[in-house]
Every structure is written in structure tokens, then in C-alpha cells.
Amino acid sequence: ACSGSNADLILPEQQPENSGSGDEDDSTDPADPTPGGNGRYLVLYCSRTGSTERMAQQIQKILDCDILEVEPQVAYDSDYDGMLSRAQEQLSAIRQGNYPAIKTSVEDFDDYDIVFVGYPIWYSSIATPMQTFLHNHASKLSGKRIALFATSGSSGISTSVDEARRLCSGATFTETLLLTSSTLSQMESRVSAWLETLGASRENNYPSTSMNLKITVGNRTITATMEDNAAAKDFLSRLPLEVTLNDYNNITEKIFYPSPALTTTGVIRGCAPVPGDITIYVPWNNVAIFCKSWSQSNDLIKIGHIDADGMAALNVPGNIAVKFERQ
Numbered sequence: 001a002c003s004g005s006n007a008d009l010i011l012p013e014q015q016p017e018n019s020g021s022g023d024e025d026d027s028t029d030p031a032d033p034t035p036g037g038n039g040r041y042l043v044l045y046c047s048r049t050g051s052t053e054r055m056a057q058q059i060q061k062i063l064d065c066d067i068l069e070v071e072p073q074v075a076y077d078s079d080y081d082g083m084l085s086r087a088q089e090q091l092s093a094i095r096q097g098n099y100p101a102i103k104t105s106v107e108d109f110d111d112y113d114i115v116f117v118g119y120p121i122w123y124s125s126i127a128t129p130m131q132t133f134l135h136n137h138a139s140k141l142s143g144k145r146i147a148l149f150a151t152s153g154s155s156g157i158s159t160s161v162d163e164a165r166r167l168c169s170g171a172t173f174t175e176t177l178l179l180t181s182s183t184l185s186q187m188e189s190r191v192s193a194w195l196e197t198l199g200a201s202r203e204n205n206y207p208s209t210s211m212n213l214k215i216t217v218g219n220r221t222i223t224a225t226m227e228d229n230a231a232a233k234d235f236l237s238r239l240p241l242e243v244t245l246n247d248y249n250n251i252t253e254k255i256f257y258p259s260p261a262l263t264t265t266g267v268i269r270g271c272a273p274v275p276g277d278i279t280i281y282v283p284w285n286n287v288a289i290f291c292k293s294w295s296q297s298n299d300l301i302k303i304g305h306i307d308a309d310g311m312a313a314l315n316v317p318g319n320i321a322v323k324f325e326r327q
């Protein structure tokens, strides 16, 4: 038999149901926090021995955003074996729908566009306090982008991603980041690279009240003002965004399909579009920027309007590559 070079791996990752391959990032196709302003980002984490906490602090340091620890009602066991059996009991209770109590709750997530959610992997699952938090806040997290990050001995993250998706079915999930015991030392570079991939930066960490868009079309920059509704806010939360606008209906509209579709839940419908209106055509989930006026439709939601003479840059035939950014 091979001599076990992995013999010192900790126990839990040997669980039969876990074939986690370790430290690769699993891409998914996608209050009352401590002071620091009402930024676009919130970092939530739970951590028993500090690894996930260090990762959370690293994210917070780069983004200069709010951070909040999710704490169990009853403190973690300092005894490792004791913690293993308690975790197993709690995980099986959760399977029966009984979530262990936690101390932490958040009033709402209105100020945040991306909520970072970090946890240690326990038996391939999300550590139990975070499972409770996600369960308790599922409806409040609906429509938010959630960026999962985790630490583990060596297990993969995919089982826990599936759990999070089940717990918060109304949220959208970004690419994730996992650090295992063998990659923890690369925390700084891995976290920075990940945040870059997500388009999360300190510069973007400002209140989501700015409704102004900058749109780059070739070498022209035009601007737009967004509506104050959930669909427009969802659009703003996706920025920066580079897309190709296609002609529709003989250049009546310039359209593209956001993926995933923008939220339209609870947003008042109905619009008689005029040139410059940025809308969502609800049956198809496409964004349509109107170049010409069109008749009133209850399937349209207005999410913004191109300012001043900006439409001159868009009202041209053919496909146009554009970049939307916050102003």
C-alpha cells in the first residue's frame, strides 16, 4: 500500500459523502454591522478558530466596508472532539428543520449590493451558525448578490454552495473563493484576485443611492439617470457591465439580455417609451433602450433615461459595444 503522505489530514474531510477536490475555486454560474459607512458591500462570517475570520478581515480591509460576525448562541466548543460531535448533532437537526440558535441578526440589506458570506466547511457543509443565519434571513437576502467564501482542511466548496442556493433561493450567487489549509498562506493574493474578478473595489464601495450611469460607446461617453425602483437598483448592482446592444424592430430599440434576468418583482409596470428610455421588456427579460417613441405597454418597466443628447451615440444601425458604469 502507498505510504500515506496525507495521513495527517484532519478527520472530517474523510467523510464518505465528501469527495471535495480541495482548493480550486468552484465557479457557480452564476443590521447592525460595525461602523464603516453604508457601503455597497457587507462581509458576514462565522469562524471558530480564526481562519475564516482572517479571510473576512482581508476582504473588509481591501473594500473598506462593513463587517459582521455571525455568532452561535452557545459559544463554540474549544475541545475539538466535542465540537465535532456537536456539529454532527446540529447538522442532523438542521436536516430535520431545526436550526441552532444564533446571536446575530440584520435588520435589512438595503444598503448592500453584494453580501459576502464566509464560513468554515464542516463535514462538507456550511458551518451551522451561518446556515441558521441564511435560513433566518432568506427573504431579506432575496434579490441580493451573495459572494460565498470558505476555509477548509481540504474539502471542496461545492456541497456548501448547493446548500446556500437552497437556503437563499431568491439570491444570485457569484463566483466563490475557497482556501484550504494548503492555500491559506496565499490569502492576500487569492482574495485580491477574487475581488477583482467580482468587480468589487474600494472605489465602488459607496452608497447605492447614486442613480447616475456613465455609458461608454466607442470613444464617446454619455450619461443616464436611473429610476428609483428595484429593477433599476438590480441593474446598478451589476455594474460595471460590458455588453453588445443589438437592433430590434428596425432600430426602434437597442437591446441586450442581462444574465441572470433583472429582478422585476414588485416593480410597477407600464411605460409609453420615448427616445432615451431604458426599459425592461418583462416577457423576454431583455433591456431595451428606445431610439424611437412607441406605444404604451404594460409589459415594459422603465428603469432609466439617457440624458440630454446621448441617444445620438446609440441611435445608429448595427451592433454596438457599450460599457455601463456608475458615475
Ligand SMILES: Cc1cc2nc3c(=O)[nH]c(=O)nc-3n(C[C@H](O)[C@H](O)[C@H](O)COP(=O)(O)O)c2cc1C
Residues within 6 Å of the ligand: 010, 012, 013, 014, 015, 018, 046, 047, 048, 049, 050, 051, 052, 053, 083, 084, 087, 088, 119, 120, 121, 122, 123, 124, 125, 151, 152, 153, 154, 155, 156
Ligand atoms: C466540526 C468541524 C467539521 C469540519 N469538517 C471539515 C470537513 O468536512 N472538511 C475539511 O476539509 N475540513 C473540515 N474541518 C476543518 C475546518 O473546515 C477548517 O479547519 C477551517 O479552516 C476552520 O475555519 P475557522 O478557523 O474559521 O473556524 C472541520 C472542522 C470542524 C470544527
